[in-house]
Amino acid sequence: MDFGLQDKTVLVTGGSKGIGKGVALAFAREGARVAICARDEGPLEKTALEIKTLGAKVLAVPADVTDPGSAMRVIAETVRRFQGLDVLVNNAGGAQKFAGFWELEDEDWRQAYELNVLSIAAFVRGAVPHLRKSRAARIINIASTAGIQPGKSNPHYGAAKAAVINLSKSLANLFAPEGILVHCICPGPVWTDSWERTTTRKAKELNISYDEAAKLERAEDEAAIPLNRLGGPQDVASLTVFLASGQASWMTGSCLRVDGGKVRSML
Ligand SMILES: NC(=O)c1ccc[n+]([C@@H]2O[C@H](COP(=O)([O-])OP(=O)(O)OC[C@H]3O[C@@H](n4cnc5c(N)ncnc54)[C@H](OP(=O)(O)O)[C@@H]3O)[C@@H](O)[C@H]2O)c1
Incomplete structure (x- = not known):
């Protein structure tokens, strides 16, 4: 299947490790130009080298997505290097502390919201003026099955991911008239x-x-x-590539699970 992603520019936040790295490598294999950002420069440069070895053009920008101004800076550097932006993958997320309700303090809730939700709002705000110029624009947000089916612990993380799911649908409605398609992927447990x-x-x-x-x-x-x-990062990466491709041009506002069947409901 031809995904038509050759020479498209893709920005993956948190692209140095784990799922984000898998996503960045998958786009590189499709011939896309890939920009990645993360805090720790060592793994970021290492992943950039792996992407280059695949023959793809790559840009690595050290950045903390929770820093005000980082989204604008990362996007500006990406657009300067690759003359545009077609696909934004908001992958950076997680929680500094994984714990039960009684162990969590206000700061943990704030931090989870900043990292998982506010960072997406900032990257979308910065990216949309450039995505408007693309003929195949996509925003793909990485949420979690924890945002659909919470367990007993990590309520701050689950609530933040539920917000990502809701925000994704809202953005899909907002940007559909402009042809910017927005999706949300909910991975289950990925090592x-x-x-x-x-x-x-x-x-x-x-x-x-x-x-x-x-x-x-x-x-x-x-x-x-x-x-x-x-799951492995590749399980999430292949769906991300499909959603970004021309093969998925009549889809927007989807919330798709990649979880080995973990969530028990069909919907
Ligand atoms: N793994 C799972 O089981 C699972 C399941 C459901 C959903 N998810 C979601 O999938 C996404 C990726 O998770 P993962 O398991 O792949 O995590 P990971 O292995 O810890 O990798 C996270 C990536 O994001 C970067 N990152 C973290 N905080 C950042 C920040 N403040 N600013 C910039 N970059 C940051 C990390 O690099 P630095 O640390 O160097 O910044 C790294 O590149 C997250 O949104 C997570 O919530 C994961």
Whole structure:
């Protein structure tokens, strides 16, 4: 299938690791020009090199998406380098603290909202004037199944991701007349760097090895997934590429799950 993404410019926030890195590499394989941003320059440069090795044009911009002004700066650098912007993938997200309701403080709620929701608003505000000039403009926001089907813990994260889902639909309505198509993807559990950090913490808490903790983490989640495996970044990346492509030109406002069947409802 021809996705028609050759020479399209794609910006992936949080593109240095995990799902964002998988998404950036997938676009590079399609011949797109790829801009990535993240805070830590080491992994950012490493991923940029991997993208270059695939033969794609790449720009790496160190930035914290929660810093006021960072969105404008990253977008300006992207547009200066590649003379435009076609696809914005708002992937940077997560939470500084994963915990239950009683362990969370106001600051944790604020931080989760800033990282997951306000950053998207800022990047969309900065990107739309450029997306308006594209003939195949897309905004794809990475939310989470936690925003649809919350568990017992991390209510701040789940509530922020629910806001991302709602915001995505609102933006889809707003920008449809201008041909800017907006989607939201809700991954289920995907093994990434963020999981490695959780596993390291769990190993310390339980006084067991990293491998034992990883086995426990995987077993707990796999048991709740009908397809019986955790996802990988590529599982999310292939859907992102499809939604950005000309093959998905009669879709907007979709909220799609990539979760091995974890969420129990059909809708
Ligand atoms: N993995 C899962 O199971 C899962 C499930 C559902 C949804 N998600 C969502 O998928 C997205 C990616 O998650 P992931 O698991 O791939 O995370 P990850 O492995 O921790 O990678 C996160 C990426 O975002 C960057 N990032 C984090 N905070 C940032 C900030 N303030 N400014 C700029 N860049 C930032 C990180 O680089 P730096 O740290 O260097 O900044 C890194 O490149 C998130 O929105 C997450 O909520 C993940």
